[in-house]
Amino acid sequence: MNRRNFIQLAGIAAGLSMTSFSIIARAGEVLPKKGRRVVVVGGGYGGTIVSKYIRMSDPSIEVVMIERNKTFVSCPFSNLVIGGSRDLKDNMITYDNLAAKHGIQVVYDEVTGIDVAAKQVRVGAGTISYDRLVLSPGIDFRFDELEGYDPIETPKYMPHAWKAGEQTLRLRKQLVDMADGGTVVLSVPVTPFRCPPGPYERISQIAWHLKNHKPKSKLIVLDANPDIVSKGPLFRKAWEKHYKGIIEFNAANKVSKVDHKAMSVDTGVEEIKGAVINVVPPQKAGAVAYMAGVVGEDKKWCPVNQVTFESTLVPNVHVIGDACSAGAMPKSGYSANSQAKVCALNVVQLMNGKELIPPSHVNVCYSYVTDKEAISVSAVYKVAEGKTIAVPNSGGVSPDLSELEGVYAHSWIKNILHEMSS
């Protein structure tokens, strides 16, 4: 092909793609609106539940849930996959029953833009209009705060596995393949991040694997926080009981630089090499929150009205789950489930011109410290003077590590995943 032909072809190709784009633009609505409609973006712990509970509370409201993946993989319980006592398949759900039983219209597509003035979400196939929009986008990462971190290349060598799926399995494989005697390095970012006890459960699960399969190995933890962020005394007790000499825990050690070719991380004071390195990057709200302009002044999380979860920045857009700031509530799966229900009920009230209902939330987080023993933290939350607070003199952590907590945790994951998929 000579140069002129190429240019002509390129011109035709460009012309074609412009034509097809305008066809899409003219086609407009992917699903023409029949009546009042809520569009939900994200099919995780928050998105599935807000969709279902809106339909359960008022079946006259249409719900369209947009999600890019056909299968959801749960982050809660994915640390057990890394430790080797659970199959990742048991963390997966699909959306078929939500559509069949509740009439939720599930659109498998990627959100590419949000026009809050026109109240439209743009997806690959066209646009979807809403009366109210609920975003449950989860998290994205502040990779730019880690010098040397390549968002595509680095996780191939140093999986973060902070979104469950392929990277969970990669980290597991690296731990299995590692020679006995190899060093594992795990770094924890500054709070707030998804699942406050998550890094410490992962430390326990990696240590459990090392104790049973790589007894000459050790795990170096670099935690950017001044101390263990959640359930500190219980995790310390578990590590003392089960993993003495395996875990080297360093608080107030923030990783600022990574080098996936040299397999090392740098705290600014010291460079540490590892055979397996699990850098959990600092986090922010998922990308669609930025498209809707609902991210707050901190440029990380979304400020919301605590009664309705409506953005304080953009009307008719609600944000739930890890991406929003909900006062004292941690960024957890159970929190997202609870926020989704509060949001659903009050969205229905708003759309029906009825009085708002004072929120009531629950959070329960179990963490496994071995394959069977677990610990837990729980709380009830209410809104007082516009702020979400834990109800005083209630909640708290389990008195000890126990297998019974592990038995209850197992039923918890069954129930909460079942709730999201039925």
Place this chain on the structure above:
Amino acid sequence: MKPKGIAAAIIGGCFMIHAPAWAESPSQAAMLSNTCAGCHGTNGTSAGPSMPTIAGMPESYLLESMKKFKSGERPSSIMGRLAKAYSDEEIKMVADFFAKHPFGREKQEVDAAKVAIGKQIHDQRCKKCHMDNGRDSEDSGILAGQWKEYLTISMSEFRSGKRKMPEKMAEKVEGEGKLTPEEVEAIIHFYASQQ
């Protein structure tokens, strides 16, 4: 435009057909109770074997249970810690909410021989209070179709003295002809077998 209209009408029709039967308007009771579903299942029917189904339980039983969790009289891992956050009035609303929903039953694995022995013991000792094969009761929990694993945990709490048995139950379980662990297991299989 015409085909589009028809497609939309079909979608509209689907909404009507698939509107869930238990649709209920938002209320303070639903706001308080929905949060329980994270562990106890949507509207109180559990999908996890160590978490009891609480839907369809007598209101008095749910009220009494929550009060005992709150005071610590009934042992628990999480429930006691959470119960402390609710006022008596709120607990009443939650009890009323779950009492109104139907108790959902899932098929469980049971041993037919154990079910038969359990049925005999039930007829001799339990049926006065746990009526209709454990399906009905004035103030105790519904046992028919309850999860085996939950019932096993409960009975071990009762028998170890961690949880106080009601007087009549103590008489039937620990009194004359005290039940063996095998007999307790058989009764659990019997109740779990009820659909």
